[in-house]
Amino acid sequence: MKKKDLISITDYSKEDYLRILELAADFEKNPNQRLLEGKVVASLFFEPSTRTRLSFETAINRLGGRIIGFSDAGSSSVSKGETLHDTTRMVSNYVDLIVMRHPLEGSSRYAAEVADVPVINAGDGANQHPTQTLLDMYSILKTQGTLDNINIFMIGDLKYGRTVHSLLMAMSQFENPIFNFIAPDELAMPEEYKLFLKEKGIRYFEHTEINENINHADIIYMTRVQKERFMDPIEYEKVKNVYILRNNMLANTKPNMRILHPLPRVNEIHPDVDSNEKAYYFEQARNGVYTRQAIIAHILNLK
Amino acid sequence: MKKKDLISITDYSKEDYLRILELAADFEKNPNQRLLEGKVVASLFFEPSTRTRLSFETAINRLGGRIIGFSDAGSSSVSKGETLHDTTRMVSNYVDLIVMRHPLEGSSRYAAEVADVPVINAGDGANQHPTQTLLDMYSILKTQGTLDNINIFMIGDLKYGRTVHSLLMAMSQFENPIFNFIAPDELAMPEEYKLFLKEKGIRYFEHTEINENINHADIIYMTRVQKERFMDPIEYEKVKNVYILRNNMLANTKPNMRILHPLPRVNEIHPDVDSNEKAYYFEQARNGVYTRQAIIAHILNLK
């Protein structure tokens, strides 16, 4: 039987998504299920990522699995010049599953080809972060009761933000989504994604500032506008305070609307939003544990 | 029910202390009690501290719990500019208990307010390190048979040493303690603590060198004199060799006297003391495991 990996969100079908989301709901009800008893998982973080790593390691521990690995490349053999090929082959000999974060695009796909055991991509550079997308979908499903007919506002860096690209691809598989993109011109949603939506006949709208349009949103998905993305620092200074969500902007938003953010945030959501019941980003982080338990169970055929 | 935290040694009553010390004695008899089965503990060390971290992680493992976390801020989201508020909220969503070491004073109290789960302060800058104080008390109780009528000599850096301040506060709750402070003028016990003792009618004496006075001691509590505490390096050079405890100074000390040190030591206790039966600092470190098991059990109501 061919091993399952999770490298790109587009590797999975709508049925896979729904199966994983169903499992996630089951783990949320009962997080401590010792399905990984006697199994060892490698957690290979070639670059630091506290949230993703701790979320995965919580998921593995609550499943009764054991963890080996590293949290940055400094304490790995990479510093001795070992190739990704050799590191992957070596670790693949030790464990039952590899979770990998690596700064290079395509590194996860390559590791999955080399390894004898399943590989889960925990982020490969600007490319893919599919477990984030699945936890985003779980958060939408949980708060909206459905993945159909969702009006999603994506705000901030829509050019480099891999999370918004993957979420766009995934949500396009469901009925009648509407996308609204709010970004500075320099960080607008790339043409290829807009073309993809056009070809599927999915509606989308573009805006350059946060205004009363958000009153139509079911989901507001905030992302960070990072200074280092701008060629010209003056351009950054111009826009840095424009894409900040504040509590007073939310007065007339829909009752079912929820605000998501992949975190960490810097200042793009003002702290005064945190106490608004529509702020959902910390619960979203918690959903990451259940979703990752579900992904592991799905990949290793544990349930 | 309000969650319990352990942030400052003064948060706890004499009854709490005694309850924890009783539990510690029980864990010393039987360290492997799987009371944390199915639970995950976050070990968040925003600055390195091998001893405290390994002691806590041993305690958690012997209780059957699982651990996630980091051993320095470098591999945390802090490097992406995330606030302590957000890191704490995020981790609080994953785990059943947070153990936190942070360089900023007050950080633990703040984290405890933000987190939904209990927080144990494993040291917040120069402020508090309450689990150290409890293991110090356990060591005193174990070696002296009582916490009443103890004559404690505190030697070294009494100005910045948080362990001596906390121990002073805690021991002042018991009957008839006597304190002796031996420190250079630059590192003398601060006025506020002496005032506190005066108001409680507790006797204390001050000295500027180690001499035959220590023959009255039940406990000698050594601390490190750190170079970086001195404005003027010449002042440091003057005193650095004065506050070194040597075996030949111990000849006439009381048979029940024991030497404590929070460790790590640099040179303030000469290695020739190590083989003296009055040297107790390594046993003291071992007591840290049992005491931390007791603190965790107390906070999570496991016993």
Place this chain on the structure above:
Amino acid sequence: MKKKDLISITDYSKEDYLRILELAADFEKNPNQRLLEGKVVASLFFEPSTRTRLSFETAINRLGGRIIGFSDAGSSSVSKGETLHDTTRMVSNYVDLIVMRHPLEGSSRYAAEVADVPVINAGDGANQHPTQTLLDMYSILKTQGTLDNINIFMIGDLKYGRTVHSLLMAMSQFENPIFNFIAPDELAMPEEYKLFLKEKGIRYFEHTEINENINHADIIYMTRVQKERFMDPIEYEKVKNVYILRNNMLANTKPNMRILHPLPRVNEIHPDVDSNEKAYYFEQARNGVYTRQAIIAHILNLK
């Protein structure tokens, strides 16, 4: 009863080797044996070594043990000036077994003297790495069916390579080995080891390049030629491409011949060798887990 340590390969007798290799075969058949249940092992890596560390930690986890420790000295108390003596005494109070990697020769022996619990040397500078030798022996036994009458070619850095020195010492205890050394003059096998072989009446041959002689080999043991070993960079440039094993050199080697390498490799084995069935270095790495389980079981008398 005196505690057992594993510091140098020469501490152990031929009977010890055979007992450990027998246990390793048992663990290979059934790697998940919870013999370390309720035990805590310290994994103290004062310098990074992914392979050795992950292999040990996999072994401990598959035995049901728990792990505390650090993966580099940066997050240890060493940065506060603590001596190896004090760190070892402290950790020895927490755990049931210490696995230690340290850059200084002799550090493991010293730690074993200080610690109350057994110490396994996971590499002490250029000195010893005995668990590597045992996994090398297990790999030879598994692929050759015997440890007697083995013709071993050692290639690369035979001067500084501790793994080849230890393997030479260990294999010399078995019947009728033949050693072939292929190295540049600057990195030739030291006189002391050749003298040792002479005194035991063991045959050895020296070569300065890889040629058809390897067709007699049962085992080819490759090692890395490290630039930093050369005084004169020009000498390194001269030899760096000479000691590279390529697939086309293997056409006439014996059917039972297998290629070992302690890993990580840089370029001394060309990737085109990887798919040759005589390439055994990744399986060898896997054997490391079973061998280390066996060593732990032997040292703690678990089987």
